[in-house]
Amino acid sequence: AQSVSQHNHHVILSEAASLELGCNYSYGGTVNLFWYVQYPGQHLQLLLKYFSGDPLVKGIKGFEAEFIKSKFSFNLRKPSVQWSDTAEYFCAVTPSNTGNQFYFGTGTSLTVIP
Amino acid sequence: DAGVTQSPTHLIKTRGQQVTLRCSPISGHKSVSWYQQVLGQGPQFIFQYYEKEERGRGNFPDRFSARQFPNYSSELNVNALLLGDSALYLCASSPGDRDTQYFGPGTRLTVL
Numbered sequence: 035a036q037s038v039s040q041h042n043h044h045v046i047l048s049e050a051a052s053l054e055l056g057c058n059y060s061y062g063g064t065v066n067l068f069w070y071v072q073y074p075g076q077h078l079q080l081l082l083k084y085f086s087g088d089p090l091v092k093g094i095k096g097f098e099a100e101f102i103k104s105k106f107s108f109n110l111r112k113p114s115v116q117w118s119d120t121a122e123y124f125c126a127v128t129p130s131n132t133g134n135q136f137y138f139g140t141g142t143s144l145t146v147i148p
Numbered sequence: 149d150a151g152v153t154q155s156p157t158h159l160i161k162t163r164g165q166q167v168t169l170r171c172s173p174i175s176g177h178k179s180v181s182w183y184q185q186v187l188g189q190g191p192q193f194i195f196q197y198y199e200k201e202e203r204g205r206g207n208f209p210d211r212f213s214a215r216q217f218p219n220y221s222s223e224l225n226v227n228a229l230l231l232g233d234s235a236l237y238l239c240a241s242s243p244g245d246r247d248t249q250y251f252g253p254g255t256r257l258t259v260l
Binding site for chain 1: 179181183188190191192193203204238240242245246247248250251253254
């Protein structure tokens with residue numbers, strides 16, 4: 035069965051620190067990859083996505099992610115975090131040849147200290 | 149543009165009861181998916197509907213059912229509620245069968 039692993043469950047950073055959140059998946063075929071963010075009291079919002087092409091994708095609010103096929107990874111990065119980035123971050127994977135079933139990781143809670 | 153809307157926002161039921169949750173997709177979106185999110189976990193896929201046909205079903209018991217209407221809105225039904233069904237139920241819509249999904253605010257179901 036497909037699975038998505040987010041190894042960092044809780045991350046605490048000071049403002050201006052760099053961020054990298056790990057995401058690994060187990061699926062041998064072609065996949066579409068997503069990062070969603072859930073700010074406190076709000077619903078899931080799309081940060082960025084990868085379908086094909088350049089493996090380095092840029093999203094909203096200065097986030098980017100790199101797809102490394104050989105490592106089955108899609109890590110999220112931001113060079114300098116802000117207090118407003120405090121949120122829950124979810125990685126999601128969907129096999130590109132079967133429907134639109136999203137497999138989500140368990141999420142990473144990010145707290146940014148001013 | 150209006151996003152995905154879900155109703156009700158919160159719901160409290162007792163064990164053994166039945167519940168119906170509703171979802172209206174973004175205008176023009178033809179696919180609706182349902183997810184269950186238990187506290188501390190990521191969303192788990194329940195169903196996907198596209199053009200009123202079921203396109204996928206997750207690993208949930210037959211007590212869970214859904215349907216999509218001609219206007220692409222959708223209902224999720226859960227029968228014989230168990231305490232373990234307490235969760236946030238998310239609806240997501242997408243333009244086509246295999247597209248980015250846009251999520252609604254969810255319905256918080258509490259089973260007592």
